[in-house]
Amino acid sequence: MAQGSTKAALSPWDVVTLDAFQTPERTQASQWRRSWRAATTWMIGREASERQAKQESELRALPEIKLAHVAPSIDWRPAAARLEQALKLYHDAPVVLFISPPHGGHSAVVSHWAEQQGAHCLTAPTLKELVEGSLAWVDSATQTKRWAIPALERHFLRHTHGLQGVRDLLERALSGRLGQSVMGCDSWTYAYLQHAVGLEGVPVLTLQGVEGEQLADYFSNAAGECPTVYSTRTGKPILISESDQKAVFKELQRLAAHCRGHLGIAWHYWRERLREPADDGDSSAQQSEKAPRDTSQELWLLDALADAELPADTGDLATLLLHTLLIHGGLEDHALKHVLPFSDHEALNARFALARRGILSHQQGRWQVAPLSYASVRQLLESRNYLVDPL
């Protein structure tokens, strides 16, 4: 019984209301650390500012097959089941929003929920329909008992003609004429639509922020047989508690705080920053002299903070582009001219420059802020008074 309750406490699938969402412990400290890191990197250089127990040059990236075994894709179905449980409290609400940050899985969770419940998913309009202000796609939403929108961010455009459709849809849905709906929504889109459309009174659910201990449990169990993972920063194993009395996972707490408790983003870090010892004769020899151990079963996690950072002097053009991409949950190149006050050429140049530096990544035909850059981009936008998400 006790084991069962511990397991429940360690589950990363706790669906809570937006008001109840809490970022992990030491999130603020993580932001200060990031600022301090940026300052020291600027003053004394990247190499000197990173004191490592294990040098990155002694490690290499994992082959894709091994990576798929050690860090398999997140299965969002348990979250969908927990969403259904949470929805029981809102049986009389015509619309319930389920939000998560970019790479946070709201679309997958709501899609799985719709599949499990046999609910119809509304098709997103095309870019042409949004730019022209066509409302034909809204008319396709007909009355059904339960229906869903996996990604509400695909149903609007920050354009003078791009808001009317989502306004009409929400008006109809909130009146209850269309039945009960669950809408997955990017947290940045939600922040924007709150101002542009008004979403007062709509119940908003999200996944509770995960702590280091939950991450340790998730990463250990996600892989069938997980090798020992060490931190390159401290040289200590990170999936084993550092204290016998209570669970202490400093390194993963650091990662959880850096990712603001979002499992989807933490998983990307886990996947992209795992390394294995390189087959270099010299370094292996040195390693064996220091501490003889079987290196075939050891992995190393690079420091989470050593990711693609935005310089403090990032210009307006790049900042506006990043904010626009976040608000829309990613955009195609040809959509940029409709939502940015720049010429096509300028917008593409800015997008290209950011992509080259690893700040943006291309996923499902859209450019979005890369998971490993998300924390620093959010911090930058917040420091410059841009509208940021509530998570």
Add this chain to the structure above:
Amino acid sequence: MDDQEQYAKLFNDIDSQALITLGVILVSTLLLIIASQRGLNWLANRLHGQVRFRVFALVPLTRLIILIAALAIAVPIIIEPSLRNMVTLLGAIGLAIGFALKDYVSSLIAGVVSAVELPYRPGDWVNIEGTYGEVKHVGMRTVEVQTPDDDLVAVPHLKLWDTAIYNANNGGTSLQCVASFYLHPEHEAGWVRKALRDVALTSAYLKFDEPIIVVAEEKPWGTHYRIRAYPVDPRQQFLFITDLTVRGKAVLSAAGITPALLPPDAALDARGAAH
């Protein structure tokens, strides 16, 4: 003989050691002022948001504190700081100021007041007697304002005494911008109001913490609409107004709403009035 003695009592004996000390104080003060001004300006220009304005506000204040500290150290070296001596010295200085350096010293004193009252600080957008621009530097005698046309205008602080200073953002990041639209009177005003609000809501520069207000005012020649909204950063104000104007015109034009045109007689009247 008595006058000479009294005069000698006013000032201390200035020997070589006192001269060296005064020189060291002078050089240190200058170096400290230059370092603090450059350092704080450099730092503020790399920051954004409210922190930028707070650091900028420290620039004149730091200089004032350094100057007061330097004077507090230097004056007792030169004169015996008794009440009689101070009255004599201040009387003499007051006489000189009254006749020759009135405006100059008035500006210096106003500069001290401006460092305390903060009617403007670097980063603020001000309008002083028709000169509108961003405050670039608050000096001891003048405030330097950079206009949108890239002219640097030095305005003496003494304007503070008798001129209205319009500060658009007052040390903060909220600066209201106004985009005007002049429309032919025959149109559906409710639709235009909503459309112009959406124009503001869909601007990439919009600051969401502040309200968006669309004001309509009926005029003899048509209707004057104004979007009042705030950009994320005060430095984006002209880009923001341009964005609102360009997209607002496109929306209104697509809806077939024509701009207001002055009737020929009104145009002639206006030309006559101009002459």
